[in-house]
Amino acid sequence: MDLSGKTAVVTGSNTGIGFECCKQLLELGVGRLIIAVRSLIKGERAKQQLLSNKAAANYQIVVCKLDLSSYDSILAFVDYTNTLDQLHIVINNAGVCKRAFALDPKTGHEESIQVNYIGNALLVILMIPVLQPKNPADRPGRITFVSSDTPAWAEFKEKDSTPLLKAFDKRESFKFGDRYATSKLLGQLFLKELAKHVPSSVVVINAPNPGLCKSGLDRDFKGSVVGYAARFMQFLIARDAATGARALVDAAVNHGQASHGQYVEDGKVVPMAPFVYQPRGETIARQLWHETMEELAFAGVSEIISGLIK
Numbered sequence: 001m002d003l004s005g006k007t008a009v010v011t012g013s014n015t016g017i018g019f020e021c022c023k024q025l026l027e028l029g030v031g032r033l034i035i036a037v038r039s040l041i042k043g044e045r046a047k048q049q050l051l052s053n054k055a056a057a058n059y060q061i062v063v064c065k066l067d068l069s070s071y072d073s074i075l076a077f078v079d080y081t082n083t084l085d086q087l088h089i090v091i092n093n094a095g096v097c098k099r100a101f102a103l104d105p106k107t108g109h110e111e112s113i114q115v116n117y118i119g120n121a122l123l124v125i126l127m128i129p130v131l132q133p134k135n136p137a138d139r140p141g142r143i144t145f146v147s148s149d150t151p152a153w154a155e156f157k158e159k160d161s162t163p164l165l166k167a168f169d170k171r172e173s174f175k176f177g178d179r180y181a182t183s184k185l186l187g188q189l190f191l192k193e194l195a196k197h198v199p200s201s202v203v204v205i206n207a208p209n210p211g212l213c214k215s216g217l218d219r220d221f222k223g224s225v226v227g228y229a230a231r232f233m234q235f236l237i238a239r240d241a242a243t244g245a246r247a248l249v250d251a252a253v254n255h256g257q258a259s260h261g262q263y264v265e266d267g268k269v270v271p272m273a274p275f276v277y278q279p280r281g282e283t284i285a286r287q288l289w290h291e292t293m294e295e296l297a298f299a300g301v302s303e304i305i306s307g308l309i310k
Contacts, residue, residue: 001028002028003025003029003030004029006031007031007032007033007084008033010025010033010035010036011037011090011092011123012094013035013093014039014042014045018093020242020245021093022046023050023053023242024242024245024249025249026059032059032062033062038065038094043063043064046063047063064080069107071107078126082130085134086134087131088131088141089142089144089252090127090131090142091144092145095115096111098180100176108169109165110174110179112179113186117183118292120145120187121187122301124143125304125305126301129307131203132202132309137202141203141204143204143206144206144252145187145191146209147209148181148209150180151182151273152273153181156185159280163291165295185275185276186288188207188276189284190288191263194261195261206251206261206262207263208248208250209247247267254267255269
C-alpha cells in the first residue's frame with residue numbers, strides 16, 4: 001500500500017499502539033500525519049521520536065490537542081480538521097481502562113463510558129462531514145475505531161435500564177473488568193446502528209480488534225495485584241504494540257466498503273459479539289442510538305446524519 005500524499009489522523013498516538021500506528025503509516029508513505037493527544041508535551045516528544053527515523057524526515061507531522069473526555073476539545077479538534085485541504089484516514093485509538101469508579105467532572109458521565117463510547121461516538125459522527133467532501137464516492141475516507149473481543153463476554157448488567165447511559169453513572173454498578181468490556185460492546189452496538197444511517201459511499205467506518213497487547217492500557221492498575229496479574233498475562237500471551245497496530249492500520253487502508261459497519265479481527269471481517277445480533281441487542285442498539293443523539297444534540301449530530309449527501 002502506498003499512502004504518498006495522504007493525510008491521516010491517529011488519536012491517543014504518543015505511546016503504545018497509537019504510536020506504532022504512526023510509525024507504520026509513515027512507513028507506508030503518508031504525507032501528513034496528525035498526532036491527536038491529550039498532552040501536547042507528550043505529543044511533541046512522540047513527534048521527535050518519529051522524526052528521528054530518517055525515513056520520516058521528509059513528512060509533515062502535526063501535534064494537536066484532543067481529549068475525548070471534553071466535548072469542547074473534540075469540537076475544537078474537528079474545527080481544525082475542517083481547515084485541512086485534505087484528509088483521508090482517521091484512526092481512533094484513544095481509550096482508557098479505569099481501575100476505580102469516577103465521574104468525569106466535565107460531563108458527569110463515568111470516565112470509561114465517556115472516553116471509550118460517548119466521546120468516541122461524537123468524534124466519529126463529527127468527522128463524517130469533514131471526510132466526505134475531501135474524498136470521492138468511489139474512494140471514500142476511512143474512520144477506524146478500536147474495538148475488542150471482550151464484548152463477547154461482557155456481563156452488561158445495565159442493559160435493562162432506562163435511560164441506559166445514565167445507568168453507568170451509578171457507583172454501585174461499576175465493576176472495572178466488565179465496564180471496559182461493556183464500553184466496547186456499546187461501540188459495537190453503535191457501529192451497527194450507525195451503518196444503517198451512513199452509506200459506505202460517504203465514509204467507510206469499521207472497528208478492528210488489535211488483540212491483547214503490551215500497550216499501556218493497564219496503566220491505571222500499576223502497582224496493584226490486578227496490575228501484576230495483567231502484566232504476567234501480557235508476558236505470557238500478549239502481542240507487542242506493533243503487531244496490535246498492524247490490525248488498526250490494516251483496517252484503515254486495506255479494507256474497503258465491504259468492511260463498512262463491520263468488526264475486523266486478524267485481518268478479516270468477522271461477527272461482532274453475539275449479543276449485537278440478538279433481538280434484545282437490536283432493541284438496545286436503537287435505544288442507545290436515540291440516547292446518544294440526545295446526549296450529543298448540542299453538536300447537531302442528528303442534523304449531520306440526516307443532512308449527509310448520499
